[in-house]
Amino acid sequence: AESTTKPLYWKVTNPTLSPANLQDLPGFTRSVYRWDHALITPESHVFSPLPDWVNTLGAYLITPAMGAHFSMYLAKMQENSRSGLPPKDVERYISLENHYPEQIIGSTETQPLLETPGEVFELRKLLPTSAPYDFNIHIMDFQPGEYLNVKEVHYNQHGLLLLEGQGIYRLGDSWYPVQAGDVIWMAPFVPQWYAALGKTPSRYLLYKDVNRNPL
Numbered sequence: 317a318e319s320t321t322k323p324l325y326w327k328v329t330n331p332t333l334s335p336a337n338l339q340d341l342p343g344f345t346r347s348v349y350r351w352d353h354a355l356i357t358p359e360s361h362v363f364s365p366l367p368d369w370v371n372t373l374g375a376y377l378i379t380p381a382m383g384a385h386f387s388m389y390l391a392k393m394q395e396n397s398r399s400g401l402p403p404k405d406v407e408r409y410i411s412l413e414n415h416y417p418e419q420i421i422g423s424t425e426t427q428p429l430l431e432t433p434g435e436v437f438e439l440r441k442l443l444p445t446s447a448p449y450d451f452n453i454h455i456m457d458f459q460p461g462e463y464l465n466v467k468e469v470h471y472n473q474h475g476l477l478l479l480e481g482q483g484i485y486r487l488g489d490s491w492y493p494v495q496a497g498d499v500i501w502m503a504p505f506v507p508q509w510y511a512a513l514g515k516t517p518s519r520y521l522l523y524k525d526v527n528r529n530p531l
């Protein structure tokens with residue numbers, strides 16, 4: 317069991333770079349905001365009431381104001397909370413004539429494992445891959461020590477939420493230690509690479525725009 321009182325000089329006896337130390341250092345954050353990527357870590361999350369939602373606090377972590385073409389946010393809901401409809405004057409997705417996306421309800425565990433040629437991570441998709449859907453949400457699992465073989469550079473954008481584990485994320489020329497709870501925005505063509513580290517598996521959730529001609 318975790319003791320509630322910390323030993324004397326515990327910051328000295330813990331490695332300087334242990335997350336517990338860094339979290340507690342006044343004014344320090346691992347968050348960064350660059351033109352082609354952002355890392356938004358939990359100590360930077362700012363919650364406020366979500367417009368059009370009932371009894372819900374939200375933290376917008378990725379929005380078009382930073383260069384993204386989508387938004388991603390955390391919503392803290394309780395029993396008496398209700399979600400809001402999308403704003404009327406905002407087209408959320410690029411629709412295709414005669415193709416209609418349906419409401420999808422499911423869970424990660426019931427989605428099949430998909431082929432990932434040349435890669436070792438496990439992949440599940442939460443949405444159908446058919447034409448009506450102009451994005452997908454991937455769930456990617458890495459065992460400790462596993463990493464992306466492709467040093468990806470591609471036209472798609474990403475919004476990432478690290479659900480479990482820890483590792484190193486390369487974004488452009490920067491290398492970021494990341495842990496569960498961290499959020500990343502990746503602009504089109506930003507070089508990206510992940511290696512899962514530590515003793516526990518990594519799992520992340522990934523928004524990716526697909527199925528539309530980028531021209």
Ligand code: UGY
Pocket residue numbers: 454456468474508509510522524
């Ligand atoms: O599908 C993808 O683009 C995914 N492998 N990218 C990523 O994990 N950064």
Ligand code: MN
Pocket residue numbers: 468470474508
């Ligand atoms: Mn990618």
